[in-house]
Amino acid sequence: MLDLVQEVLKRAGERGATAADAFLLEDQAFSAQVRLGQVDTVKHAREQHLSLRVFVGQSVAAASTSDLSRASVERLVEEAVSLARVTAPDALGGLPEAGELARSIPSLDLHDPTGHDLAPEDKITLARRCEAAALETDPRITNSEGGDFADRQARYAYATSHGFAGEYETSSFSLSASPVASQNGQMQRDGWYHATRKRERLDAPEEIGRTAARRALRRLGARRVKTCEVPVIFDPDMAASLIRHIAGAAAGPSLYRGASFLVGKLGEQIASPAVTLVDDGTVPGALGSRPFDGEGLPVRRTVVVDRGVLTSYLLDTYTGRKLGMASTHHAARDGSGVTVGTTNFYLAAGPTDPRVLVASVKQGLYVTELIGFGVNGVTGDYSRGAVGMWIDNGELAYPVEEITVAGNLLEMFRAIEGVGNDLVFRDRTAAPTVLIGKMVVAGA
């Protein structure tokens, strides 16, 4: 694979590129969906994708193709170089300094060579067991959007014209169920999932299915509440959604454009002292790990917020230069060039049992699902639709829906009064349960 990538770089140089980098992604994916015990949809896919970025002097352009024929690769190079001739020069563009490149490529155990060997029928069986467990949990589970198994293996090769060349393989496996519960004419859907890099580490299908069923069942009888201002607890998955907004605001592209509520806040207290946010791409076997970033820089562990103080932004080479800082090695690639992305990003666990957090709330909301896009990244203003449980005298009393939670992300993070001890890495971004002192809940 690297041969093709380096061949492309060589041709780009011959066509007039003064610097270039390129990657090749090869992907094989399978997914099976079972619904009410019957196979619903099974997908097989093979994909490949060659992406080239060229610099001509201080101008840059990118091109990509899924057609790896000789003629097509030739066209790719031509198009990238000719596009770079129409873009404006930017003195801060360019590849990272050669001295910053990763010198060795750590083995992070991201591939599961035997995990993909499972026959399609066996993969379908996993999905079927997962859904069946959900359906059997309770007679009120009356329908289903299905059980899903998916696996994917990918090979990624990246090289630059100034000497970096690296490649790695990854695997991922996921299993989920989406049952529908009904009672008194009301229907409620919920779901549960697990995703890993090793098939053996997937939670048992029955466990995922039963959890999905419990989540759907506890929503039955949901009602609205009156508009009020109360403490709000975010369950771990929803707390993870909150820290994703912080990652977005701490990312270089939003910062240098002035489109972030964290502009100029480096070194300041932006959250309660209970909050420590870490991005760590070096964790072996983790879903967000990678041996080098999208520009060939070594990945590392970065403390983004240390006990409430913003200690680092998330930067690639270009946005670092724009801000007069060094890259934090968070470059990610898409077909259009370089972006910034997190690796394994998490809110460090706190000292408190989540049940104690709930017990500490007299009247409040426990959020289990958020919908909509009501987040303003420039101001931090936050307003989203919510589903959850009403907390009455420290107990999860009854399900609620058709309500919103609103505030401002900076104020919300400053108002975090409790962080649970229940951090589990179920996804690339993870958080424990979080208690926010006060938010506005709008309802009836």
Add this chain to the structure above:
Amino acid sequence: MLARPERFFEDRFGLSASALDRLLGSELAGRVDHADLFLEYRISEELVLEEGAVKKASRHVSQGAGIRAQSGERTGYAHTDDLALPNLEEAARQARAIADSASSSAVVAVGGGKPHDLYTLAETPITAALDRKVRLLGQMDAAARAADPRVRQVIASLGSEDVVVLIATPSGWTVGDVRPLTRLNVTVIVEENGKREMGGYGGGGRVPFDFFLEQERWRHYTSEAVRQAVIKLHAVAAPAGELTVVLGPGWPGILLHEAVGHGLEGDFNRKGTSAFSGRLGQKVASDLVTVVDDGTIANRRGSLNVDDEGNVTRRNVLIENGILRGYMQDRLNSRLMGMAATGNGRRESYAHPPMPRMTNTFMLAGQDDPADIIRSVPRGLYAVNFGGGQVDITNGKFVFSASEAYLIEDGQVTKAVKGATLIGNGPDALTRVSRVGHDLKLDEGVGTCGKDGQSVPVGVGMPTTRIDGITVGGTQV
């Protein structure tokens, strides 16, 4: 880009009609309920201006084939980005193996009909000269900065694509389509006394590049982006709680997309997981409400000559004077529900199997003067621009987020309020529609709808509409 999709795949990849017939015939015919082959070739281009110059440009080519075999409720789907015939044969074998079952009925007859001709262009947007595009983005930057001294940052982007598709079935029926699409967007950041805000606007469709120059549309997009950003600088906290809401015309039609549109897609109704399941013929909205999904409007972003299963698109009435009339169907769900396909089978690309999806979804105009509608509200919210929305199909709860909204006090539009999410219940929200304006407007052509990980371009539209009671997710208690 070219005249005939049939020739395109033959010239480029040697995939002649007879080769496709053999492929589908030998591998799939007679053994499954339905099978089809979807060939796609896509070229796309994006130019981005920021800090006064186009510093980012990219061009992408993707091609591939998706082969689908269906048997009963089962779907086998295989796709490959290598269009060589042996690869397609292998994909066909995999798709069939998945869908194979003992009970196999006859292949369903294809509801052909003559495809529309909604967007044949003399020059597709991607083929327009690059320097003209670069110049336009520069003009937008200058116009935005000239419009207001508080403008700090201007990001303007122009995306264009040409997609050629060819759909073939074992009954020997082949249909192709060439689909141009373009979109021009501008985002501005304004700053005043250390406070920053953002505004954005854009438009497009299956139109040539010159569309943006006609009537100086680009200038309208730019001034709208600046106006919205500046208004937000002085916005007060939005109210929290249930309020009467007046929606402005055009893009607020996203209400329909979320509140009823998704819930009326055939797949959820066949499975019985939609809040609208089993409610055909029932009253689901006020008498004033008629909602249609129309894939046949010339040059619109959500329009298609044929859907991605080869069915000719149509104008489908979903709700007529408040009564639920029909669902949007793809081939699988229409067959299983014993209903007609409606031309709503769509997919993001060859890498995805089709699903029932919306095209251009809007509410028909009513009788009222928009100004009278606002005057009729003693206290409420007037919401004219929105970000995205989302819906939980099963319990019917939907949200959409206002990005430009004002208080209505004693029948007058007063203070601008900050962005807020509105939340309602789909089967109930439209029963609360009490006034509908005569000012139906379709959106500018920027909508993208996501479902099950697949994105497709769509349109929405709406006249000024009063809804008596929807929850506004502000912070002012």
